[in-house]
Amino acid sequence: MRIVHCRALLAATTAAAVVVGGGIAAATSAHAATGCRATYTISSQWNGGFGANVAVTNLGDPISGWQLTWSFTAGQQVNQLWNGTVRQAGAQVTVTNVSWNGTLGTGAGASFGFNGSWNNTTNPVPTDFALNGTPCTGSITPSGTPSGTPSGPPGTPSATPTAPTSPTPSVTPTTPPGGTEPTIVPDPSWTCGTPAGIVPPTRGRLVLRATAQLGAVHDVGVTQYGHRRLLDIRGGTFTGERVSGTLLGGGLDLELTLGNGTVELEQINVLRTSDGTLIYLRSCGVAPAGNSTVRIVPDFEAPNSSAYAWLNSGTFAGTRVVDTATNTLEFTVYDVSGVSPAEPRIQLSDPAGPPNQSWTCATGSGTRGATVFTESVTLGSSLTVGASKRGTRNIIPITGGTTSGRVTGSILSGGADYQLIGSNTTLDARYTLRTDDRELILVRNCGQFGRLVPTFEARADGPYAFLNANTWLSSDPGSAPGGVSITFYERR
Structure with a gap:
């Protein structure tokens, strides 16, 4: 399978969902009750490509091993799928279970997701879903009903397409058979400090x-690493037995979806407790393909x-x-001291x-060459955590700015320079540029x-893909009206 490198629509995202159900399905056997319900959701859409999530529920007798089929009506193609295996012949798509999600009891379901391509003109949702050959109409054909005798039109949709309020997909988390919450073992390139696995938090x-x-x-x-999204955190609240308070604006949730559907996450928040104490929180996370619940390892x-x-x-x-309905992000933190990784395990x-993203600052030597572009960055008032386990954390919010040179545009409000003050003061600025031609560029300036x-x-196939090479140097921040000026150079 191939990964589609495509341009995201920045102005709007199209999303639609259809639930197939409402009639009575044709039975595939005279001796078993059959029936199913399927839900197809377009979670995001861009020039040439789209993402979708599919959930199927078995309404009949238990089955061991399943195939879900449907037909596209506008030339769409599945390019990459997770939590199942896919075969497409023309318009006909067949998805087969993987080893751990093949058994579906009565009322049980399975879900999977995929990235696909479309013609940029129309992307209708399919309606002719069938589970192991039985049309998914949302009802059950009782045992004893003659095979092939439908009492209602198959494939009748019970709901018209509806659009989610956000391009962020929301998928029901998947758990291996038996209902046991797994230990998730990250890839060695992004271990979150837990190479033996992230234990079930609860x-x-x-x-x-x-x-x-x-x-x-x-x-x-899609950048050099995978599909990158940045969620801007504007504030919030947190509660607990020993600590509670508010989340300050300027937090970042940096979500990377790899070509195989696995998610790697970095999240930064500044907490203000009920007594006014500031706490810096940086979390690393991962999620298996098709699972919207990211397992995180918080560091305070x-x-x-x-x-x-x-x-x-x-x-x-x-x-x-x-949560796409409320445009909120929820995270929980558990103290898992003494909890050891246990079976089952999911290895990512x-x-x-593609190259691996890095948790730490990039390094490089050389001398400054030609100027690439210059920024004038406006800043908010600094926030000081105070002396902590790594030194003194000083946070300077980024509120805006402009760029000139080979990259012209604006600096979006959000993010900060998360400085660590000590014997070797380290700057770590995170923010986003929007170019005059509406491209987005994620920046990390560190060291x-x-x-x-x-x-x-x-964007890897966009006009600024040349920036993805790690061949640049930065000036130190210099004084500018309302903030600082920074120039980026080619590295020789």
């Missing part, structure tokens, strides 16, 4: 539950002198879920070929003074 003790209000969802498109930096210093030495795991593996090395993520 085996520990709840520390806090947070609800973040989202601003814009910036869809950069709280003032050593505060009542929350215990957060600096804890072992934590949690979950992160996006990055696809071969010590005199040794800043920027990395960029732009």
Whole structure:
């Protein structure tokens, strides 16, 4: 299968869903009750490509092994699918279960997702779903009904297409047979500090539950690493037995979907507790393909002198879920000290070929060559966590700005320079550029003074793909009206 490199529609995203049901299905056997319900949701759509999620529910007798079929009516093609195997012959698509989701009891369901291509003119949802040959009409044909005798028209939709309120997909999390929550073992390139696996968070003790209000969802498109989206956190609240308060604006949720559907996540938040203490929270996460619940490993930096210093030495795991209906992001944190990885395990593996994203700052040597572009960045008032386990964390919100040179456009409000002040002060600025021709570029400018090395993520088949090569150097921040000026150079 191939990965589609395509341009995201920045102005709007088209989404639609159809639930097939409402009649009575034709029986495939005179000795078993059969029936099914299928839901097809277009979760995102862009020039030449789209993403979709499909869920099927078995309404008849238990089955061991399933195939779901449907037909496209406008030339769509499935290019990449997870949580199943796919075969397409012309318009006919057949998806077969994988080893762990093939058994469906009565009322049980399975879900999978895929990326596809379309003709940019029409992308109608299919309606002729069939499970193991039985049309999915949402009702049951009782045992004893003669095979091939339908009492209602198959494929009749019970609901007209409806559009989600956000381009963020929401998929029912999948769990292996038996209902046991698995340990998730990340790929070695993105271990989240837990190479043996991220344990099920609920085996520990709840520390806090947070609800973040989202601003814009910036869809950069397919970059050198995978499909990158940035969710802008505008604020929120969190509660727990020992810590509660508010989430400050300027947080970032950096979501990367790899070519095989696996998700790698980095999330940064600034917490203000009910007594005014500031806490820096950076979380790493992963999710298997088709699962919207990301397993996270939170890392806290709280003032050593505060009542929350215990957060600096804890072992934590949690979950992160996006709620498309309310445009919110929810995450939980559990103390999992003493909880060991256990069976079952889901091993994640990055696809071969694309480079791996890095958790740490990029490094590079050389001298400055030609100027690439210059930024004038406006900044908000700095926030200081105070002395913590890694030094003193100082956070300077990024509120806007402009660029000139080979990249002309604006700097979007959101993100910050998350500085670590100490014997070797390190800058770590995260933000997004919007070019004059409406492309998005994710920027990370990181390192010590005199040794800043920027990395960029732009659409891999777009006009700024040249920035994706790690061959640049940055000036130190210089004074500018309302903030700082920074120039990027070719590295020689």
